[in-house]
Amino acid sequence: MKLQIGNIYSGFKFESEKEIDEINSKGRVFKHVKSGAVLINLKNEDDNKVFSITFKTIPEDNTGVAHILEHSVLCGSRKFKVKEPFVEILKGSLNTYLNAATYADKTMYPVASRNKKDFMNLMDVYLDAVFYPDIYNTPEIIMQEGWHYAIENEEDDIEYNGVVYNEMKGAYSSPISILSRSMDEELFKGSVYGLSSGGKVENIVDLSYDKALNFHKKYYHPSNSIIYVYGDIDIKEVLTFINDNYLKDFQKKNIDTKIQIKSPLSKIEEKEIEYSISEGESERDKTYFGMSFVTGDVLDRETSMGLELLEEILLEASSSPLKRAIIEKNIGKDVFGIFDDSILKTTFSIILKDSNDEDKEEFKKIVKSTLEDLVQNGIDKKLIKGILNAKEFALREASFDSYPAGLVYNEKILESMLYGGDPFQNLRFNSLIKNIRKYAEENYFEELIEKHILNNNYGVFITVKPRKNLEEEKETEVREKLRRFKESLKEDELKKILDDNIKLKLRQDTPDSEEDLMSIPLISISDVNKKPEKIENEIRDENGVKVIWCPLNTRGIQYVTVYFEGKTIPDEMIPYASILSSVIGRIDTEKYNFKDLSNEAMENLGGMEFGLDVYSKPQNYDEYLPKFVVRSKCLKEKLPKMFELMEEIINHSIYSDYKRLKEIIDEIKSRLEMAIRGSGSSITSVRVGSYVSSAYKYLDIITGIDFYKFISDLIKNFEDKKEEIAEKIKKSAECVFRKENLVVAYAAEKEDYGEFKGLLKDFISNINKDRLELVDYKFELKKLNEAFVMATKVQYVAKGFNFKKFNFKHSGALIVLRTIANYDYLWNNVRVKGGAYGASMSLSRNGHLVFTSYRDPNLTETFKIYDEIGDFVKNFNANSREMDKYILGTISGIDMPLSNYSKCEKVSAQYLTGINDAYMEKERLEILNCSVNDIKNTYDMLNKLSREDCICVFGNEEKIKRNKERFDNIVTIFKE
Known part of the structure; x- marks a missing residue:
């Protein structure tokens, strides 16, 4: 009704x-x-x-x-x-x-x-x-x-x-x-x-x-x-x-x-703040600058969208004029913007990382002069059009894998409704984009710059400077305060x-x-599908290339992913191939300079990304496939242009612009440092894996601590080695971009395959067909048991091993064990009792098992908890209802809804790693049939984990030094 x-x-x-x-x-x-x-x-x-x-x-x-x-x-x-x-x-x-x-x-x-x-x-x-x-x-x-x-x-x-x-x-x-x-x-x-x-x-x-x-x-x-x-x-x-x-x-x-907002500031306020670095770190290139402006009311949706787009125009693309102006002056390693429309008053911020205090006035001067020039002479219309196209593509695609689409829309509703606006105004973007496209033909974005940045005194300029051992001083003050408190x-x-x-x-x-x-409501195991959800696909052969074809309702969007063989890269070239994944598509080609290439890609595509990925085979703990991956998406009518750009980038990139290479490598290091500071648990997990597994050693070389050391050394010696660096990046590209073992994944509507097939044939004809011998990497694996010192108040504590190395098998029961560990044992002991923000057990089919904690006040206490999980499973008991809960919680993590793009990615990963439907069905049945005894039977494996004692910690210098006997090596990670 x-x-x-x-x-x-x-x-x-x-x-x-x-x-x-x-x-x-x-x-x-x-x-x-x-x-x-x-x-x-x-x-x-x-x-x-x-x-x-x-x-x-x-x-x-x-x-x-x-x-x-x-x-x-x-x-x-x-x-x-x-x-x-x-x-x-x-x-x-x-x-x-x-x-x-x-x-x-x-x-x-x-x-x-x-x-x-x-x-x-x-x-x-x-x-x-x-x-x-x-x-x-x-x-x-x-x-x-x-x-x-x-x-x-x-x-x-x-x-x-x-x-x-x-x-x-x-x-x-x-x-x-x-x-x-x-x-x-x-x-x-x-x-x-x-x-x-x-x-x-x-x-x-x-x-x-x-x-x-x-x-x-x-x-x-x-x-x-x-x-x-x-x-x-x-x-x-x-x-x-x-x-x-x-x-x-x-x-x-x-x-x-x-919500009361005070009167606007009458002039730009300035303030300096300190942050802590460890004793072994250099203060050089560690200062951060931020200028931020209040730009209006969040309910003015048109202006908010305009400013959101302006931030991307000025700072997010390779051709962004403000980003270019700052980076070219070499006063910092990375610059980016933030437009915040999540509160009543919107803000526009420009942030410069890894700079020095003496560059403050130069930074201000560059921002002012660049923006004045843009207002006077105009912003490149092709850049504006590209940013607008990219934004419209993203809005229409509405692909949110880690987030349900409904939750994204919920947040958009709250951003207007909470302040008295129309609940649905942020969901109706057709007319908004249309209007801004029309305004952009004139001086719309230039006027936004003038009004909201250049002539806006409602702003601040913040300097965040490094200071050695500030954290230790603060901790000493806290301990002294608590000592006096106890005495009182x-x-x-x-x-x-x-x-x-x-x-x-x-x-x-x-x-x-x-x-x-x-009292906790529970659905029945009978409500769960006994078989995994099937994603329609077939494997085809086109001109000697395997094509993973996923016919899906993509609403006219084409998803193309190209997997190039990674084992053609010599050992010593692996980290250069990782740099290649950040450089390519952001440097000049024979047809385009890098700014024009960026604009061309944004105007025609929904995105093109490059990465060096590792696919581990479950059958053997040390069998893995490195792949250099090109992921792209576009509307159907733009598919020819997508292949044209991809071919131009992989075959005709020019690697000898040393200044541009240095800019990108500086940015890689800067963003890797930010990741290490903010995501210590993932870095420690990879590092522990690198002690015992060639696949994780490879990952460490391309994304982890080994890669960070490599990048740091390149930057330190760049002027002496720039020709060699450029040549090796170029050589890694020549090793990678070949037809040999090429795999292509394609997701689109059924009727679109014919055109794709023809375009793919032309693309393949332009790929190098010479064969190279595949390299069998022989990494030296060594248990290093390291502690990496950072200026932080908390720890990231990891312990792990590879259970397949000791002839233990992966099974669905281990996946259920992960649920039990994460939401019972580790939650109760590391988080609830220990006070850490989080703790988890991660597990891969090739045998990598690691425990990590996140923002953890403890260190040795957490290792003790990891070591005692064997005793926990030995004494584990649960009635049928509790086991059903663990099984349901496990299945929920497996049955997450996927976007069209991610469906194709999942099918591709299974193809590359040799996982077939029978494997997935067997694993799912093992989960659904998991018993208390299956969990108890993991005791020997977990006991072996404790005895192997492979550990890694990122954390507070004082805490690490107080427990130095636990480590074979203590390293200041950010030392120069």
Whole structure:
């Protein structure tokens, strides 16, 4: 039955409905009469259903109360009494997304599932969590998730601990994070956005239990909520459920959530801030500059879109004029922009990395003179057209693999609705793009520069400078503060802190009761497909080249991926091939200079990317395939142009522009350093693997610590070696771009294959057909057991080995073990008790198994937890319901919905690694049939992991040196 506007359905008044052609959806607005809650429904045929509830949460200080509550409300509720309902549903649902997030002025709780029963269960758990959390009865939750005084015995020193406390210690170790936060602090000083909703480390410890409860009472009410429902779900059933189970019990309430913004600045404010580097690091090339401007109201969608595009025009493309002007002056290694339209007032930022304090005025001068020149003489229209085409392609493709599409649309709705705007204005982009295209024929972007940057005094200039051992000084101050605090305590005050810690530990150590666990809703294993989802494909032979053909409904988009043989690269050339993947497509060719090439690609394609990838075969732990991969996408009519550009790039690139090579290599190093600082767990995982596996040694050479050392040495000696470097990059290209063992993957509509076949034939005819001998790499594998010192307050702790090396087999049971480890053993011991932000077990079919922790305050304690997992599985026990949960949680990670592009990637990876349908079906059955005994039988393997003792740590210098006996090598990673 069609819903009628104005009618009331289960307490919700149906207020409006609009067609949103851009995303093939109907946008509906409902208002719950009694409670004041607003519900937005995007109705469409997407089976990946999304639910969220969002509250406008306005911080009053830097204690991170909104962030701590985001963690804490998911730790038990009225109906779901277990300590961690969030984890229990991670273990035991078919969710495709499950998370919570704190923003500057809102807190969001989203879930997604393709299974209707599961979707309704997830919605129930989340609604109960936000409206009826157990925090009112259990202060230990705030202690655990926020912060507490940690002490076990009266004679011990007191320390701070807590998940959010340690998370933010890690977050504020990064100079980019410090710069970003400082720009907002200065721009919005005295207002909401000048505060850290995530919490500043020094202020988190000022948050009291009562203040946390009061914040929840104020903001977590239906009158302050926006509920969101997306996908192919009966909205009337959802409305009935939400009303009958939750909203009917609330009365409408007036909640003050007005955001006050102070008067604009009358001149550009400047500020200098320090960040910590370790004793062994050089201060040279370690200064960061950021200039940021408040540019308007987020509800002015046209201007916001214009500024978003302007940031890409000026700073993101190879031909971007502001980026070129700064890089060519050699005053920094990397420059980029950020346009932020996630809050009420939009901001436009220009950031220069790896510079020096003496270059500050030159940076300002270049920005000013370049922008003035662009205003006076105009921006290249071809660049503008290319950026516009790329943006429109991305909007129409709507490909979001790690994120459900419905969640992306949810965020776009909130970015207008939260501030009183039309909920759907950010989803309707057709007329917006059309208008901006028309304006761009005149001086639209030039006028934006003039108004919002050159003539805008509402801005700041922040300098973030390195200082040796600043972190150690701060830690010393904290320890001294806590020492004085302990000395000031009366006997009964110290006893209370000790008792509070006992209560917290008791809660953490006490298993959930059978009755409480039964409260978590669970779908049946019978609801799960026994066979993996099949992706239609076939393997064809075209002119001696294997083609992986995926006929899919791609809405006119063509996906072409070309896999070139990587084993034609000599040993010593491997890192140069990795550099090639960053250089190619960004340098001159015989037909185009690199700026024109960039514009041509953006104008005609949806993207063309290059990478050196490794595909490991599951049959043998040391059998792997390096492939140099070219990934491209375009609209059907642009397919000939795509092949033309690809052929031009791979056959006619010019590698002798030494200045351009140096720019790109500097950028590679700069971004790799940022990745090491921000993603230490992935770097440590690869490094541990490189001790025991040739495949991971190869990965380390092309992306990890070995590659970082190699790049650092190249930069140090670039002037002496530039001809040799250019020649070796060119030689690596000559080794790679050959017809030998060429594989091409293609995803498009069925009727498109004929044209593709003809174009592919022409492309192949232009590829080098000479054969090269394949190299059998013989890497020296050595257990190095390293600790890499960084100026950080936390650690990334890894331990691993290759179990196939010791004749243990991969199986579906190991994949279930990973779920158990991640959401039970490691979660409880490393995160909940240890206070780390995260910990995980990763596993690959070729035998690589590694435990890693993320933003971890501990080191040896975490290794001990890794070593004792064998005892955990030896004593593991679970009833049939609990085993079903672990199995369901495992399957949910496997059955994630994929975009068309990712479907083709998955099929290609399986082809290259020799994984067939029978293999996948066998593995899935092993997961579905996994038993307690199967988990117990992993004891010998995990015990071997403990004895092998392959470890790697990135972390705090003092912490590492206090535990130096654990390591064979201690290295300052960023030393010059």
